[in-house]
Amino acid sequence: MIPLRDTQHYLRPGIIELTWGHPDLALFPTAELAHAATLALTRTDRAALCYGADQGPGSLIAQLCAWLARHEAHAPQPDQVFIAGGLSQGLDLLCTLYTSAGDPILVDAPTYHLALRVFRDHRLDLTPVAGDEEGLLPDALADLLSGLRRQGRVPRFLYLVPNFCNPTGATLSLSRRQAVAALAQEFDLMILEDDVYRHLWYDAPPPPPLSDLAPAHVIRLGSFSKLLAPGLRVGWLIAAPEIVERCARCGLMDSGGGISHFAGHVVAAFMELGLLDAHVEKLRAAYRSRRDLFCAALARELPPDCRWQTPAGGFFVWVRLPHGMDSAALLPDAEAAGVSYVPGTRFYADRQSSSHMRLAFTLLPPEELVEGARRLGAVLKTATA
Numbered sequence: 001m002i003p004l005r006d007t008q009h010y011l012r013p014g015i016i017e018l019t020w021g022h023p024d025l026a027l028f029p030t031a032e033l034a035h036a037a038t039l040a041l042t043r044t045d046r047a048a049l050c051y052g053a054d055q056g057p058g059s060l061i062a063q064l065c066a067w068l069a070r071h072e073a074h075a076p077q078p079d080q081v082f083i084a085g086g087l088s089q090g091l092d093l094l095c096t097l098y099t100s101a102g103d104p105i106l107v108d109a110p111t112y113h114l115a116l117r118v119f120r121d122h123r124l125d126l127t128p129v130a131g132d133e134e135g136l137l138p139d140a141l142a143d144l145l146s147g148l149r150r151q152g153r154v155p156r157f158l159y160l161v162p163n164f165c166n167p168t169g170a171t172l173s174l175s176r177r178q179a180v181a182a183l184a185q186e187f188d189l190m191i192l193e194d195d196v197y198r199h200l201w202y203d204a205p206p207p208p209p210l211s212d213l214a215p216a217h218v219i220r221l222g223s224f225s226k227l228l229a230p231g232l233r234v235g236w237l238i239a240a241p242e243i244v245e246r247c248a249r250c251g252l253m254d255s256g257g258g259i260s261h262f263a264g265h266v267v268a269a270f271m272e273l274g275l276l277d278a279h280v281e282k283l284r285a286a287y288r289s290r291r292d293l294f295c296a297a298l299a300r301e302l303p304p305d306c307r308w309q310t311p312a313g314g315f316f317v318w319v320r321l322p323h324g325m326d327s328a329a330l331l332p333d334a335e336a337a338g339v340s341y342v343p344g345t346r347f348y349a350d351r352q353s354s355s356h357m358r359l360a361f362t363l364l365p366p367e368e369l370v371e372g373a374r375r376l377g378a379v380l381k382t383a384t385a
Ligand SMILES: Cc1ncc(COP(=O)(O)O)c(C=O)c1O
Pocket: 021, 085, 086, 087, 088, 089, 112, 161, 166, 194, 196, 222, 223, 224, 225, 230, 234, 235
């Protein structure tokens, strides 16, 4: 039986959970969201409580387009935006509308493990595309696409997280983006660009999205989950108008109206009040200092032959263990020592490679991060002794 809980994450007494890739609850802008909710609820047209427009609230789409225009080189037009119930629901909807069971899709490896779960729900045939510390390898993608073409198979999608990837923290370089975009055009491949961490950069903004490089071949997905609060369940996808129209005209919207409609109105009001930029800036400062503190603690505490790269944004550090160590096998010892993480196997479509562990540094306060690194270091040193 599933235990009744109020939130998805749970903190076990005595265990420092480096597991959860969630925002810090203390950083939720609760007072500002209350103000925005009041504004949304007291508008004379009562729009926030009606069945929603199928594409999502027009006010939110207008605010989002204006916000992206201020922060990115190419802003979408309103007919290129569909409001989803978080990025996850957008992904699921695209699978519902554009795939059938058994269709091949390509996923970067490693990649966001819960996107793999969504794809598995749709019984898609997942093929991993190899990557390295700079993300997906275009040559590996080219080989796979040629191989599939020889078999007469056409992948429905390539899914990847090009910025501050979950789990690796890696960011795809501009030259690799250009190569991937060129391959998408050559092979008529549709890319699902999961861009959930783009605006949470700590050193410098990432390179332009793939959607700028091959607009007809990219559906770019974003979310307010990390920028505001995941409980709102408000995300978006940016795509060609016919794809947006297909999403908006599906049966689910026709029957129920736009997804997360009330929360979408609250987010629109929050943006209308001009609160988003300052909030994102605050998140960047808080998470940047946690990243720095946590990476310094890892450098002090982990055995010297552990390897990781400092993420330039996002939520995660991806640690490679010394040769022969298995992060899945080590987890019970780590939890017995009061620290937890997600083993690397979870992030591979073929469940390969347990040589890594994913550590999240955003949910917990600084002192717990430091203590978590200390406990992890002690476990790893015992295991290597
Ligand atoms: C790469 C990636 N995509 C999507 C999500 C989930 O997004 P949402 O909360 O908008 O469904 C997450 C959350 O951890 C994530 O890391």
